[in-house]
Amino acid sequence: MRHGKKINHLGRKTAHRKSMLANMACSLIEHKRINTTVAKAKALKQFVEPLVTKSKVDTTHNRRLVFAKLRQKEFVAELFRDVAPKIGDRPGGYTRIIKLGNRLGDNADMAMIELVDYNEIYNLTKPEKKKTTRRAGKKKAESDAAAPAKADSKKSESKAEKKDDKKEE
Numbered sequence: 001m002r003h004g005k006k007i008n009h010l011g012r013k014t015a016h017r018k019s020m021l022a023n024m025a026c027s028l029i030e031h032k033r034i035n036t037t038v039a040k041a042k043a044l045k046q047f048v049e050p051l052v053t054k055s056k057v058d059t060t061h062n063r064r065l066v067f068a069k070l071r072q073k074e075f076v077a078e079l080f081r082d083v084a085p086k087i088g089d090r091p092g093g094y095t096r097i098i099k100l101g102n103r104l105g106d107n108a109d110m111a112m113i114e115l116v117d118y119n120e121i122y123n124l125t126k127p128e129k130k131k132t133t134r135r136a137g138k139k140k141a142e143s144d145a146a147a148p149a150k151a152d153s154k155k156s157e158s159k160a161e162k163k164d165d166k167k168e169e
Helices: 014-031 038-055 060-070 073-086 136-168
Strands: 033-037 095-102 109-115
Touching (some): 014 033, 014 060, 038 060, 060 073
Antiparallel strands (some): 095 109
């Protein structure tokens, strides 16, 4: 039974795993997206999301907690200075994992992990499409025939109102 064994060890000793995740997190903060294996991307997501949450409140204590994990001062500064204001209103889910297929050499599952608010493709607002049904063609043909008659009657009504207004003056 694997009770209490939540962490994916990634086939590495503890020190190597922590250093690798810290370096990958720094690369993610610097480049905003990186390509890696699916297992490492999932481990990195668990590693980096609490750090981004801490960066939303800029205190000395939070900076020290993040520095203890990242171990590189310039990336801690970039996280608090650039990344945190952009994701300040998001309540979680700061990263996105997109599966890319298998690597050529060893057929490993590859994925791209990225910071959500830095992807311009997904963040564009899509125009809402009109809802159409199959029966819309019949209604449209009938309404097109009735539309010119209604438009003519509206024009004549507006002309009559203008004449009445002139007579009152």
